Amino acid sequence: LIRPIHFSEVILDDGFWKTYAHKVSEVTVPVCMEYTEAKTGRIRNFERAAGLLNDGKGHEGIYYDDSDVYKALEAIAYSLKIYPSPQVEKRADEWIDKIAAAQEPDGYINTFYTLTGLENRWSDMEKHEDYCAGHLIEAGIAYYYATGKNKLMNVGIRMADHMDSIFGPGKRNWVTGHQEVELALVKLYEATGNKNYLNLANWFISQRGHGYGVGRIWDNPAWGPRYCQDDQPIEAISHITGHAVRAMYYYTGVADVASYTKNTTYLNAMQRVWEDVVHKNVYLTGAIGSSRHNEGFTKSFDLPNAEAYGETCASVGMVFWNQRMNQLTGNAMYIDVLERSLFNGALAGISLTGDRFFYPNPLTSYEGDTRKEWFGTACCPSNIARLLASVGNYLYAHDEHDIWLNIYAGSKTTVSLKNNRVKLTQQTNYPWEGSVSLLLEPEHTGEFALHLRIPGWARNDAISGGLYRFANTETPDTEIRINGKPTQYKMVNGYAIVHNTWKKGDRVDIRIPMEIKRVLASDSVSQDRGKVALQRGPLVYCLEEADNASGIFNVILKDDVPLLETWEPHLLGGIYTLSGEVEAVIPTPDRASATTSVQPFKAIPYFAWANRGKQPMQVWIPRRVTSILLNKE
Amino acid sequence: LIRPIHFSEVILDDGFWKTYAHKVSEVTVPVCMEYTEAKTGRIRNFERAAGLLNDGKGHEGIYYDDSDVYKALEAIAYSLKIYPSPQVEKRADEWIDKIAAAQEPDGYINTFYTLTGLENRWSDMEKHEDYCAGHLIEAGIAYYYATGKNKLMNVGIRMADHMDSIFGPGKRNWVTGHQEVELALVKLYEATGNKNYLNLANWFISQRGHGYGVGRIWDNPAWGPRYCQDDQPIEAISHITGHAVRAMYYYTGVADVASYTKNTTYLNAMQRVWEDVVHKNVYLTGAIGSSRHNEGFTKSFDLPNAEAYGETCASVGMVFWNQRMNQLTGNAMYIDVLERSLFNGALAGISLTGDRFFYPNPLTSYEGDTRKEWFGTACCPSNIARLLASVGNYLYAHDEHDIWLNIYAGSKTTVSLKNNRVKLTQQTNYPWEGSVSLLLEPEHTGEFALHLRIPGWARNDAISGGLYRFANTETPDTEIRINGKPTQYKMVNGYAIVHNTWKKGDRVDIRIPMEIKRVLASDSVSQDRGKVALQRGPLVYCLEEADNASGIFNVILKDDVPLLETWEPHLLGGIYTLSGEVEAVIPTPDRASATTSVQPFKAIPYFAWANRGKQPMQVWIPRRVTSILLNKE
Structure with missing residues (x-):
């Protein structure tokens, strides 16, 4: 069995990823901590649940907000390993004390239910109790590996034991509304050697697809069981459906379980669904999820560029899942996809300054966009932070x-x-x-x-x-x-x-020869027909209006035009740009007609877009004129 | 008080509307009857509820499907008045017998609850029991006026009396999930002179905006009380929100009540919200509703053309409401709007053949579209049928x-x-x-x-x-x-x-001088900036690709280009077309660039679009080039 070298054994000591790891430690982690502790009530919820704060205000925020605290702690753990900081560690230890104090005597921990009525716990499959538990477990393990302190991991173990007492063969049925606890339980098995956790992860997986799911997801006619991959048992799966992040966490957990149980049915299912994703449903950037309505999948080969969802967290999930698939099979094609998602779909989720975040990651932006400081549902900032601080996990095996x-x-x-x-x-x-x-x-x-x-x-x-x-x-x-x-x-x-x-x-x-590549999409992808994208090494490129005064949506990149690469140390933190000439269809001065002229163009790496204010952006460039739309709305 | 001359007193005897009335009688009504009776289970539900069919199949379709039977009967009634047909009348009488037989002893009638559990009736405000009752009442009155037979009207009266026994001052609270019963009860008051119905209509109106609404609409975070105009009492209203058809039926009922109760607070509220609709939220076609997500309103001046919802039923509702506003005030500006909605937004909802229907009515269609035979939620076909068959209502007052x-x-x-x-x-x-x-x-x-x-x-x-x-x-x-x-x-x-x-x-x-008009939109409507539309008389025009070989999205209509009108008796049933010359930006033969050339163009009335297969269509035409998009996805 191939196993990755753990991030804690890898020292990033120069170049691209070290810059990111540094940024995460210096900027992203403090931003996440500030939002988690001060600007939102996420830590106060634990204080209230622990009886440390009695302001009578009840639970603040959304029922799954505990998970952001745990993900922030996981990112902190990785970051402490790379850039030790006594102040940050002290503050994290204080959080952990509050978390531990908020745990119920029987091991249950979830501030939403503690503060709104513990009698209702485990009554609503959509309420993310298991999801939060999963992130707690992941954070506890990461913090233990980074600092040697096991307090948080023990909170996670007690919660896992509590779940093990309620769920499992012969007990009640339960479909996790948002998968995550499955992969976390496998990590806990790896950390403790206690096989109960592996078995429980497997049991959660085996619960899906049998009609046990009930609640808001299942009742919603626009969602239904497909939304959370509960429409069929994992053994029967061949197509990806529903919410992309749920799918990624689920498949990661399934691959994890398969690697320990040698369950070839699971492995075969994973290979089938992986082919469905990679052969038919992934963006060139490695992002997944075509629709914001279900934050996930529509139909095969439907890959709209401007309307793309491509959630940052789903690209992070692609990294997780593809690593597991690589370990299971020893095949580098999974790392190829991991690399595509990591360097493009995921990395675009964070600004070069490290303190602004994208939730969706389209491949065309007509108006341009700006990354946000934070989100009501704040999964993406801490998710990209924990990925970038633990990128060491993906180098060696x-x-x-x-x-x-x-x-x-x-x-x-x-x-x-x-x-x-x-x-x-x-x-x-x-x-x-x-x-x-x-x-x-x-x-x-x-x-x-x-x-x-x-x-x-x-x-x-x-x-x-x-x-x-x-x-x-x-x-x-x-x-x-x-x-x-x-x-x-x-x-x-x-x-x-x-x-x-x-x-x-x-x-x-x-x-490794690193030439500029012209990429074409399969004809099945109607949105990319007659278009070309540029790639150099693992990096997908895009046109941003800032570099292209004559426009980016009105240009033709002919197949025979020479392309040049130029290292620009002062642009966007230092990047290779690609340049050449395009045919630009441009309004005449009276704006009553249009003419075509040859203009220079410059492309930048996709991950670096939207770092110079709102800039229209496009990845796929027409190779020839197939249609002309004037004055787009 | 100004009152309309009732359709039953108006003989349409030549021209435009007679053609439509004929089409509705000959084609649309039979189509609706076929779908209602044979192709779907709508009549079978009544047979089951009446105990006439014992196939053990329970309720078929959606809980509000009874309303389509009633609306079809209303359309049949109008049509019988214009084109008497013993066969159609006999079949309608048979339907009415089944409906009457399905009524409960206490007057309640709703096949969904009769067949799924009568004990649950009036427990869920979203289940359209009142909405279906409203359409029953409207149908009963129309059938009475058309045929002199009062059996269906009596079913409606018994249901109204049943509702009056449950709802009203000092009884329980109830917010109608989909307004409609209010305007129907006023019609019943007009037909019977029984003031209870007017009072009950007023009471239903007065229930809104006080937090009494509970259920699926109110719980849905994307909808909430605004969706069904339950966010504030009618007296406080100044902005239109939510689902467009609900709003139209509501306001029609409010205006109706105001006309009899002389409630100036209601009248003032209606004038405020009317200004909000007409000054800021209506399409040039008189259609309303910018978003398909809530089938209604977003924010003022947000009028996307391709993404427009503009439901046919909402344009029908605009006709109802504006007629009431005209009666209340004597001001023709309401008829101007009614006319705009009737000849454009509503009429586009039905094919020239009378047997195909649009639910949304966009002003731009990049791919073209085809009207459908029927819909799961089948409100639009019977709604446009009853409007066109009763258009006599809108001529005289x-x-x-x-x-x-x-x-x-x-x-x-x-x-x-x-x-x-x-x-x-x-x-x-x-x-x-x-x-x-x-x-x-x-x-x-x-x-x-x-x-x-x-x-x-x-x-x-x-x-x-x-x-x-x-x-x-x-x-x-x-x-x-x-x-x-x-x-x-x-x-x-x-x-x-x-x-x-x-x-x-x-x-x-x-x-009346009927010249070709160039229409410009307010600068506040970003989607129409730099664009012009054409109108002649009440008819808004559009470009369809069938008439414009060099394209419709790549053309500039300059302000000084002369425009010509031509009667084309063999085109689309006989229409005036508008024509002239445009600057067309066209790909060069090698498709590596584009040039501009003068090309002829021809525009057709908007209502007649999509009658020649899938044809790209556009109402708003660029006046000058502001942007160029090549190879739109």
């Missing part, structure tokens, strides 16, 4: 014998193999450059293989299944050198396997 | 002394004044031509005034309040001749008052 490199990033780690411990030092300017230099320092000279992921985009494979493809198909091979000497390698499951007897000081240099 | 002419149409009627009875014969080709010839045959020579409506569009007043205005403001005066001799007339409240001592055989000729 290993089994007893071998080492996997998945996402390249300047970093250090030590990998424990069965018969060796290997210190790795990785230097790279990824995702800007495709060169990676790896220093190996095994404890002793020994034989093992490196599985070096050669990204799909470097192998003319835009995405598994062909929903997107590259127009320019000539791609140089990735070069791998050992101690300066070019080496042959075998490709297996998307990885270059470099088997060797390694000694301290060995160097591996990987040169 | 009178008080003791004078006669009002509101909508011009080839027709005959006899008006009873205090001291005279006046036979009127009207000849006109309205709305295609503005000439109207009126033959007066009073029983005896006598003095009275004719109030001849001079439409706002003939007086350079596109709509009261200035939401829309005409770009070309030079308008010849309307000419009125008595027995061939031009006469001076005074304008009061939008009517030309022609006072005379009339004798048998007198003729009045009215010549």
Whole structure:
């Protein structure tokens, strides 16, 4: 079984992700803490539930608000590991004291029910009690790994034990209204070794699709059981339906359970639904969810760009799920998708300043948009924060014998193999450059293989299944050198396997060709027909009006126009821009007609859009004129 | 008090409306009967409730489906008056027998509750029991006036008495979830003279806005009390909110009650909210409702064209409400709006063949659209049918002394004044031509005034309040001749008052100038900025792709381009088209750029769109290029 190297064992020490980790620690975490504690009543709810605050005000906010406290704590935990801060840790410890004090004697914890009537707990499947419990458990484990303190984890364990006393075979039926507790219980099993939690996670999964779900979701004619993937048992699933974040958390939990129970029915179901997502229902940015009405899926190949939902949290969920699928199968195609979601759909959810957030992430914005400081339903800020602070989780993996490199990033780690411990030092300017230099320092000279992921985009494979493809198909091979000497390698499951007897000081240099790619969508995607997108490395590009004075919706990028890449250190924190010439259809001075002229264009990485005020933006650029709409509303 | 001449006293005998009345009788009514009786279970529900059918199947369809039976019967009644048909009448009588047999001993009637559990009746304000009762009452009265048979009216009276026994001062509170019973009870008061019904209507109105509403509407966070106008008492209302059809039926009922109770608070409220609708929230077509999410209103001046809801039933409701407002005030500006909704927003709801229907009526359709045969919620087909079959209601009005002419149409009627009875014969080709010839045959020579409506569009007043205005403001005066001799007339409240001592055989000729108008919207309507629409007489025009080979979304209609009107007898049943030249921005043959060229264009009346298959359509045409969007999704 392949297991990831835990973020706590990975030191991000230069480049792209370190900048983000720093931003999260310095800016995002304090913003989340301020909103959680002062600007909203989320911590006060715990104080009231604990009897520490008696202002008679009852529960503030929405019934699932506890979860934001837990997600913030999870982000804090990761951030403390990277940037220790006694002040932040002290404040987190105070929160944890209040949380622990709010726990009921029987282990139950949920401030909404404690403050509105504990007699009603576990009566409404939509009320997110299990969802909040899941985030509590995740936070407790993360905080334990980051600080060694187990108080919060113990609160989570007591809540898990409480749930285990109520739910399970032969007890009552329960369909979690918003999945999450399943994957959290598996994490708790991993952290404690207590198999009850694994069994309970599996039981929650097995409850779905049998008609046990009742309440607001199920009664809503526009939603129904499909909305929360309760329309069929997991074994029968082949199409993705409903709310995208619920689906992602669910599938992550199912893959987790499958990895421990060796349930091949689960694995097969996951592979079927993954193909449905990746072959038919994912945006080029790795975002998912076409409709804001159900925050999720409509029908296959319906991928509207301006109306795209593409919730930040769903892209975060894609990262979780695809990591699990990679571990289960050893196939890099899952990391290709993970990478696409991480660098584009998820990363666009946070501003370059680290303190503004997008909830939906469209691929076209006619008016432009601005990220918000916070949301009533505040899942996205803390979710992107916890992802970026724990991005170390996604770089390396290993089994007893071998080492996997998945996402390249300047970093250090030590990998424990069965018969060796290997210190790795990785230097790279990824995702800007495709060169990676790896220093190996095994404890002793020994034989093992490196599985070096050669990204799909470097192998003319835009995405598994062909929903997107590259127009320019000539791609140089990735070069791998050992101690300066070019080496042959075998490709297996998307990885270059470099088997060797390694000694301290060995160097591996990987040169992944990072060319500008023209991307075309499958003809089945009507919204992208006759259009082209640009990608370089894992980064999808977009046009923003700030860089394109003659407009962005009125231009044609012809197939034979040369494209240039330019490093612009002072633009948007330092980015490669792509540029060339387009045919721009432009109003005449009297505005009574239009003419076409050649104009320069410049594209920026999609993740960096909307950092210069409200700017119209477009990912998919027409290749030829198929229709002309004047004066769009 | 001004009262309309009842449809049953008006003979439509040539021209525009007779064609529609004929179509409704020959096509629409049979279609509605077929769907009501055979293709859906609406009549079977009554058979089951009456114990005439024992198939054990329970209630079929939606809980408000009874209302469609009643509305169909109302349309049948009007149609029988115009085109007697023994077969149709026999079938309607059979329906009525079944309905009467389904009535409970205490007068209650609603097949949903009879078949699902009578003990639950009147427990859920959203279940449309009162709404269905309202349509029953309206149908019963219409059928009585059309056929002289009172069986259905008596069912309605017993249901009204049942409601009167449950609801009213000192009894329980009740907010009708979908208004309708209020206006029906006033009709029943008019038909029976029993003031209880007027009082009960007033009581239902007075229940709103006090927090009595409970149930699904009120619990839905996206709806709440505003959705059904239950957020404030009618006395306090100044803005239109929520579901458009509910609002229209409500306001019609309020105006009705105000007319009998002389409640000036109600009248003032109606005038405030009318101004809110007409000054800020109505489409050029007289349609209302900007959003399909609440089937109603968003914020003032938000009038998206492609996303417009503009439900057919809401335009029908605009006709009802504006007629009442005209009666209350004697002001023709309400008829101007009624006319706009009738000839455009409502009429577009039905195909030229009479058997296909639109539910929403957008002003832009990028893909084109096709009217449907029927709907799950089938309010629109029978609603447009009953309106078109009873359009005679809107032509004439009178008080003791004078006669009002509101909508011009080839027709005959006899008006009873205090001291005279006046036979009127009207000849006109309205709305295609503005000439109207009126033959007066009073029983005896006598003095009275004719109030001849001079439409706002003939007086350079596109709509009261200035939401829309005409770009070309030079308008010849309307000419009125008595027995061939031009006469001076005074304008009061939008009517030309022609006072005379009339004798048998007198003729009045009215010549309303019917020029092509360029319409501009207020700058507050962002969606129409820089655009122009065309109107001729009461008819709003649109471009349909069928007539415009070089496209309709890529053209500029310059302000100084001459416009031509042409009678095309073989196009769409015979219409005036408007034509001229536009600047069309067109792709070059290689589709790598675009050029502008002068192209002919042709516009057709909006009501006639979508009768030639799926055709892209647009009402508002750019006057100058403000933006260019290539390859719209």
